[in-house]
Amino acid sequence: xLSKLFPLLDHLYIFQLLEYERGNFISWFLxxxxxxxxxxxxxxxxxxxxxxxxIVSSFLMLSLATVLALIFFSGNIxxxxxxxxxxxxxxxxxxxxxxxxxxPLDIYSKYKITxxxxxxxxxxxxxxxxxxxxxxxxxxxxxxxxxxxxxxFYVVKTPKSFNTxxxxxxxxxxxxxxxxxxxxxxxxxxxxGDIKNLCKIARPDMAIITAIAPQHLERFGNIQKLADTQFExxxxxxxxxxxxxxxxxxxxxxxxxxxxANKIFFSGELDKFRVEEIKQxxxxxxxxLILDNESVDVELPLPGExxxxxxxxxxxxxxxxxxxxxxxxxxxxxxxPTEHRLEIxxxxxxxxxxxxxxTNPKVVISSLKLLKETAGDNQKILITPGLIEQGSxxxxxxxxxxxxxxxxxxEIIIVGESYxxxxxxxxxxxxxxKESIHYAKSTKTALEIANRISKENAxxxxxNDLPDQYS
Numbered sequence: 001x002l003s004k005l006f007p008l009l010d011h012l013y014i015f016q017l018l019e020y021e022r023g024n025f026i027s028w029f030l031x032x033x034x035x036x037x038x039x040x041x042x043x044x045x046x047x048x049x050x051x052x053x054x055i056v057s058s059f060l061m062l063s064l065a066t067v068l069a070l071i072f073f074s075g076n077i078x079x080x081x082x083x084x085x086x087x088x089x090x091x092x093x094x095x096x097x098x099x100x101x102x103x104p105l106d107i108y109s110k111y112k113i114t115x116x117x118x119x120x121x122x123x124x125x126x127x128x129x130x131x132x133x134x135x136x137x138x139x140x141x142x143x144x145x146x147x148x149x150x151x152x153f154y155v156v157k158t159p160k161s162f163n164t165x166x167x168x169x170x171x172x173x174x175x176x177x178x179x180x181x182x183x184x185x186x187x188x189x190x191x192x193g194d195i196k197n198l199c200k201i202a203r204p205d206m207a208i209i210t211a212i213a214p215q216h217l218e219r220f221g222n223i224q225k226l227a228d229t230q231f232e233x234x235x236x237x238x239x240x241x242x243x244x245x246x247x248x249x250x251x252x253x254x255x256x257x258x259x260x261a262n263k264i265f266f267s268g269e270l271d272k273f274r275v276e277e278i279k280q281x282x283x284x285x286x287x288x289l290i291l292d293n294e295s296v297d298v299e300l301p302l303p304g305e306x307x308x309x310x311x312x313x314x315x316x317x318x319x320x321x322x323x324x325x326x327x328x329x330x331x332x333x334x335x336x337p338t339e340h341r342l343e344i345x346x347x348x349x350x351x352x353x354x355x356x357x358x359t360n361p362k363v364v365i366s367s368l369k370l371l372k373e374t375a376g377d378n379q380k381i382l383i384t385p386g387l388i389e390q391g392s393x394x395x396x397x398x399x400x401x402x403x404x405x406x407x408x409x410x411e412i413i414i415v416g417e418s419y420x421x422x423x424x425x426x427x428x429x430x431x432x433x434k435e436s437i438h439y440a441k442s443t444k445t446a447l448e449i450a451n452r453i454s455k456e457n458a459x460x461x462x463x464n465d466l467p468d469q470y471s
Contacts, residue, residue, distance in 0.1 A: 134210030386419030
C-alpha cells in the first residue's frame, strides 16, 4: 500500500535499471505513469548514488510541497501531505533533476575510481588483459576461458555480468594483485564510444568479438552503429595485440575490414581454429577440435551445438596463451553451465532449458533447436515474452521468432503485454492451435501454467525473462 502512495523507491529502481539515462527514464514513466510494486526480479541496490538521489529528490519534493502549502493552504498539514503524495506520483521528474544536481559529484567519483584502477593496472607489469566483447556468448566464453586457464595462471575475471566502467574499475581494485597474470574482462555497450571508454580503463592485450547481433537497438538506432562500437576494441590493442574474430558471423566479417589489427579467425570451415563432427551425446556434446595444426576429440559436458562454438572461442585464446590442444581437451570435462544461459536442469516432471538471460534473434535459433532435440518427441513447452530491445525491428524479429517457435513447441505461454500483439499475430499466421496458446502476467505465473499443462517428461524452454521496466 505504501509503495502505491510513495513510489519513489520503485522509480529509483527503474532509473538504476536504465543505467541512469534520464531520457529513457522519463520516456518509461510517460508510458507507465501508474505502475507500482515494480521491484520483483531484483531489488534496489542502495549505492551511494542512489542514496544521494533519494535524499535530494525527497528534499526537493518536500520543500516545494511546503512552499505551496504555505502559499495556498496556510500551511495546513493535510494539504502538505496531499501535495507531497502528488509529487511522489511524478517523482521521476524530481529524480531526473536531482541527477543533474549531483552530476558533478558523480562524475568526480567515477573519475577518481577509474583513475585509481588505471594506475593500479600500470603497476602490474606481468599482467595480460583479455577483453570479451559481443552481442551474446560473452559470459559463457569468459567462464569457459577461466576454467581452461586457472590451473596454469593466476586468473581474475569480472564477476557475473559486471561490464560497466565502475564495475570493471572496482574489480581491478578489489581482486587484482601483483601476482595476477591474466585478467578476463567482459565488456558491454549501449552507445557508440562505450567499448572505447572501457578499454581506456582495462587496456586489453587481447580481445575477442564473440558475435554481433541485434541488441540494444532501441539505443543504437541501427545494427551498423552497434557493430562499429564492438570493433572499438580493436583500436585499443597494442601493435602486437591479438583480435579474435568469429568468421561465421556475417556482421563481423562485413565490418572487420574497416579496422586494422592482428586478427585470428575461428569457426569457419577453412580457419585454422574450428570444430568438426559435432554430435549430441548422453553426456553433452562431442566434437573434433582443431587448433592450428593440432586436432583432439572433445567431450563437453554441456548440450547444444552453440556450446561447442563457445568452447572453440575460449580454446583459441587459451591455445595462443600456451595451452596445448591435449590440455584443453582434458579440461573440457571441468566446464560448467553458465547460469540462465541455455542451462538445463530437472524440475519435477519437467526438463527445463533456462535461457532467461541470453536472448537475441541469433541465440533463439540455438534455443529452439535445443528444445526440439532434447528428449526426442516428448511434449515441448515454450515460455517467452518475446525479444526485447530490437528497436524498429521489434515486429519483424518477434514475428520471425514466434513463427519458428510454432514449428517446434506444442504449447506456448506468452508473458506480459510488451510483445503480446506481435507474438499472437505470428501464431495466428502460423495456424498454431488456439487451445495451445496461453497468457501470463509474469514468468512465475507462466511456470505455474506450464506445470499444470505439462505431461510426464515434458521439456520446457524459458526464452527471455523481461526486466522489471517492461510489462
